[in-house]
Amino acid sequence: MPTERGSSEDFCAVMGKLQSKLKHSTYKYSRHDGIIEERIQTKTFQEYSPAHVDSVFVIASLNSELCVSGGKDKTVVAYNWKTGNVVKKFKGHEREITKLACVPKSSQFFSASRDRMVMMWDLHGSSQPKQQLAGHDMVVTGLAVSPDSSQLCTGSRDNTLLLWDVGTGQCVEKACVSRNLVTHLCWVPREPYVLQTSEDKTIRLWDIRRLQVAHMFPPKQHIQTYCEVSVDGHKCISCSNGFGGEGCEATLWDLRQTRNRICEYKGHFQTVASCVFLPKTLPLMPMIATSSHDSKVKIWNQDTGACLSTFSLDGSGPLTSLAVGDADSLLCASFNRGIHLLRVDYSQGLELQQVAAF
Structure with a gap:
């Protein structure tokens, strides 16, 4: 784990570079044609304070x-x-x-x-x-801001969702569903809907206009840990907890009329904590990325479920969160070693590389 450097420094403008480190990463993965490949990567990356x-x-x-x-x-x-x-x-x-x-x-x-x-x-x-904003009785485990920034939806392990007016800071609606221990919330672009995952293994679509459940997707076999909606609002992905490869998957769903399961992405060996849609980079196929407690980040073909690239952040412990930096960059939070900046390299097919840590 990072250690405290003697001063808390509430506000600081610059944290300098420490050193460049040599990264050795060995991993095996299954290609879409069934071949098991092992790659050894040796890369230098910049480590900041x-x-x-x-x-x-x-x-x-x-x-x-x-x-x-x-x-x-x-x-x-x-x-x-x-x-x-x-x-x-x-x-x-x-x-x-x-x-x-x-x-x-x-x-x-x-x-x-x-x-x-x-x-x-x-x-x-x-x-x-x-x-x-104070209104929940237990830990707050979901936040979603409306596209027009006027509303905030919050969820908690207390089984409730609250809808807030951002301008006034007032709670305007409250809904409670038994055993609905919220794990994540995200707003559907251009729509009055919020998507929600739960420890009861279900994914709910909420109509914010009445703060009522508009749709429930078929329940999964494992706790749903996270969800994200595509930029066009047509699809969403959720991911599951698990161990030893049981569960540990991400699932693509149709948010339009059918609302069916489209594809599953299996290959992690522990809980998948985060999943994101990657920006479209023509002429490549649409892709998603996942991060897991098995210390691996994977990139998948969104349409076929094939794993296109795997990167192992050895020694980082559980990977807790993933965010898109730009068209070629991913930000990955970890339990043991802070934040990792990963670059998607298209020069030799598709490969993930760590370029910095902070």
């Missing part, structure tokens, strides 16, 4: 250069992943950070914590939260 002093639980992209992250140290960090600089640190939560949600096309974002609070922050504003 760590953004956090403990495990990182969540990371989100604020824009094409900045990310925000949070974890066990109860601090939210805004970081320029292209330069290796900490832009700002935000402290206000009393317990570890569980979720982050960025306001579209804005410098503002929300954080949730095990302290049951949700806080709104502005990168260009005060070090104090703009809003503090």
